[in-house]
Amino acid sequence: MDVDALRAITPGCKHRLHLNNAGAGLMSQPTLDAMTAHLRAEAELGGYEAADAAAGQIADTYAALAELLGGRPEEIALFDNSTHAWQAAFYSLPLSPGDRILTGTAEYGSNVYAYLQVARRTGAEVVVVPNDEHGQLDTAALAGLIDERTKLIGLTHVPTSGGLVNPAVEVGRIARAAGVPYLLDATQSVGQFPVDVEAIGCDFLCGTGRKFLRGPRGTGFLWVRESALDRLDPHVAEIRSAVWDGDRGFSWVPGARRLETWENSYINIVGLGVAVRQALDLGLDQIGRRAIGLGARMRGLLDDTPGVTTYDLGAVRCAIVTAKVDGVPADEVVTRLASAGVNVTATEADDNQLDTEFRRVHPLVRFSPHYYNTEDELEHAAALVGAMVDKRV
Numbered sequence: 587m588d589v590d591a592l593r594a595i596t597p598g599c600k601h602r603l604h605l606n607n608a609g610a611g612l613m614s615q616p617t618l619d620a621m622t623a624h625l626r627a628e629a630e631l632g633g634y635e636a637a638d639a640a641a642g643q644i645a646d647t648y649a650a651l652a653e654l655l656g657g658r659p660e661e662i663a664l665f666d667n668s669t670h671a672w673q674a675a676f677y678s679l680p681l682s683p684g685d686r687i688l689t690g691t692a693e694y695g696s697n698v699y700a701y702l703q704v705a706r707r708t709g710a711e712v713v714v715v716p717n718d719e720h721g722q723l724d725t726a727a728l729a730g731l732i733d734e735r736t737k738l739i740g741l742t743h744v745p746t747s748g749g750l751v752n753p754a755v756e757v758g759r760i761a762r763a764a765g766v767p768y769l770l771d772a773t774q775s776v777g778q779f780p781v782d783v784e785a786i787g788c789d790f791l792c793g794t795g796r797k798f799l800r801g802p803r804g805t806g807f808l809w810v811r812e813s814a815l816d817r818l819d820p821h822v823a824e825i826r827s828a829v830w831d832g833d834r835g836f837s838w839v840p841g842a843r844r845l846e847t848w849e850n851s852y853i854n855i856v857g858l859g860v861a862v863r864q865a866l867d868l869g870l871d872q873i874g875r876r877a878i879g880l881g882a883r884m885r886g887l888l889d890d891t892p893g894v895t896t897y898d899l900g901a902v903r904c905a906i907v908t909a910k911v912d913g914v915p916a917d918e919v920v921t922r923l924a925s926a927g928v929n930v931t932a933t934e935a936d937d938n939q940l941d942t943e944f945r946r947v948h949p950l951v952r953f954s955p956h957y958y959n960t961e962d963e964l965e966h967a968a969a970l971v972g973a974m975v976d977k978r979v
């Protein structure tokens with residue numbers, strides 16, 4: 587990978603040391619150019635006319651996402667974020683009193699709220715599968731919990747608040763053997779390393795454009811396995827998703843697009859397509875090797891810094907690295923690094939409530955490098971953190 591060349595087409599690299607790819611990755615110049623061109627076309631041609639002129643590019647966003655995930659373009663639906671993509675699948679799954687949803691402690695905060703709301707509404711139950719000795723979802727415990735009441739397995743592949751990579755493939759084997767729908771939140775994993783729906787065996791997968799895919803903010807996508815589409819009763823019907831059959835009847839449009847809504851930012855959709863093509867051109871194997879390698883390097887540098895402790899769980903860890911600095915609150919570490927030109931964030935307790943209750947370690951400082959970061963940048967960030975350690979603690 588020619589990191590220098592990739593940095594040269596990433597304007598943000600000139601100004602900041604960006605270690606917040608789990609928040610939003612830096613867009614590349616080609617993505618920026620495609621988006622500004624579409625913005626200009628909307629102003630000069632008209633919004634609908636610009637979308638017509640860009641029909642090929644818009645179709646390619648679906649095709650590129652399908653290629654990225656190992657699915658087909660008809661199995662992709664686009665949204666304005668990953669949360670709405672996830673909700674389109676989850677709120678469309680019929681549940682009845684006594685039905686069970688199985689999830690894990692890494693589950694994303696909004697998903698947990700949705701489970702609890704639907705449990706309250708329908709009488710379904712939410713069961714949290716314990717972790718194994720590595721701190722990842724215990725697949726043996728999951729297999730033991732499955733019975734005829736289980737109507738959904740909801741798993742977060744990589745949590746927002748740590749370097750854990752959950753055993754998504756093993757969960758897929760269990761879900762398939764039991765015939766239970768499997769909804770994977772891959773928001774932090776897609777774009778960071780290869781994520782293939784056939785290898786994983788999930789039925790629904792959501793992701794966002796802005797994080798490790800380096801697309802624009804305000805983009806998200808859902809993949810729905812064709813054979814799982816009939817399990818969903820789309821939670822909203824509107825002119826994009828439905829077809830008027832006359833006599834006060836309607837049917838759904840074919841494929842996953844029955845979950846979409848009419849109005850979209852085509853600027854964002856065009857930009858997302860360019861970002862996904864860029865990831866495909868680089869190769870997800872290569873991206874994953876470098877990103878995960880930089881994560882391990884960051885973790886190692888912090889672990890070797892006296893007064894700094896890392897907290898990432900799991901047998902497999904990724905490019906997200908979380909740490910505490912003796913005597914300095916996480917938010918203050920973030921502020922001090924920001925004033926030195928380094929972008930990191932602190933984990934939010936309520937964004938991953940079950941993990942917060944289970945571990946009681948949040949907030950942590952979250953470093954999330956990506957393939958375009960350099961070893962020098964990581965060393966510089968670690969040295970700045972080391973200099974903050976309160977030696978009196």
Ligand SMILES: *Cc1c(COP(=O)(O)O)cnc(C)c1O
Nearest residue numbers: 667668669694745746773774794
């Ligand atoms: C960021 C995140 C989400 C939500 O994605 P949005 O695009 O902000 O809706 C969901 N799950 C995980 C694990 C995340 O980190």
